[in-house]
Amino acid sequence: MHGRHRAAETATPDDAATAQALLDALELIGSAEDLDGTLRRLAAVGRALAQASYAVVELCGSDAPDLRVAEGTVVEGGHERLHADLRTRGVLLGRIVVGRPEEAFVDEDRRLVDRLAGLSGSLVVEAMALEDRDSTRERMLTADRGRIARDLHDLVIQRLYATGLHLQAAKAGDHDSVGSAISTAVRDIDTAIRDVRATIFELSRGPARSLAAEARALVEEYAPALGFTPALRISGPVDTVLVESVADEALLVLREALSNVARHAQASTVQVELTASPAWFMLRVTDDGVGIPPRAGIASGLRNAGRRAATRGGVMRTGDVTPHGTSLVWLVPASS
Missing domain, CATH: 3.30.450.40 (GAF domain)
Known part of the structure; x- marks a missing residue:
């Protein structure tokens, strides 16, 4: 030693x-x-x-x-x-x-x-x-669960409890009042069933997906690491034509690209482009940094991004831009 x-x-x-x-x-x-x-x-x-x-x-x-x-x-x-x-x-x-x-x-x-x-x-x-x-997302989920629990209590449990009280009170009445109470109870129970179904549908559906909004949040997330906020340009129906798995992988590739720029590029600007058509989706990330050193290997995260593109019948390319910097293009079928 x-x-x-x-x-x-x-x-x-x-x-x-x-x-x-x-x-x-x-x-x-x-x-x-x-x-x-x-x-x-x-x-x-x-x-x-x-x-x-x-x-x-x-x-x-x-x-x-x-x-x-x-x-x-x-x-x-x-x-x-x-x-x-x-x-x-x-x-x-x-x-x-x-x-x-x-x-x-x-x-x-x-x-x-x-x-x-x-x-x-x-x-x-x-x-x-x-x-x-992740902490913000967990707080939002907790708040949403609390809201749903309050809705179930206020709209469903309270209605069923009141229905039970009405039926108990009707037991002491005549035949007509009992029949009227049963009709009212059936109507209230139907309403409660609709409320429960609506809650189940909301839970299963989840929030509406927006790739544009998630990409915007991602570029803002990397602003502290980069020292600036990347420019984001969106063209075409990116929120409507992509299947969910393509949107998920596009965000993974964008995260990996921004991470590489933050670590290695020494860039002062980054341009992110999301372009969609009914047939294809393209993600392009361009920076004005030092470029890819000669004989430098591709980071494992970007190798995985290339494999994902190839598996979907697409392609990924990286290269230098003039006068300096790097461009990454990830192109895949929109519905692959």
């Missing part, structure tokens, strides 16, 4: 290998399913890159962090630790801390941790945005 660090102080680092290791680490961190998973993978990567005994990621950089995750056994005091701020667009999100009681860190360790922190800020922002969106 000591020998590795003495050599690291004199040897020239393999920048290409280091860059590839960081890219692989960012892809691993970015594939986490939620904020907690993102922070845990960030801590694990930081610990591995610095060959540390432990790593801690804290949000949001205060003495009492909002969220704190750790990888390895944290040792307090008596040894050197490395600190690096997590930032995006100049905004402090938190910090990553790595520690190793056995020996001191060297400059290469500090450089790796600083670069990891600098590159991971946008991923943390993405995960935070997703968590906020």
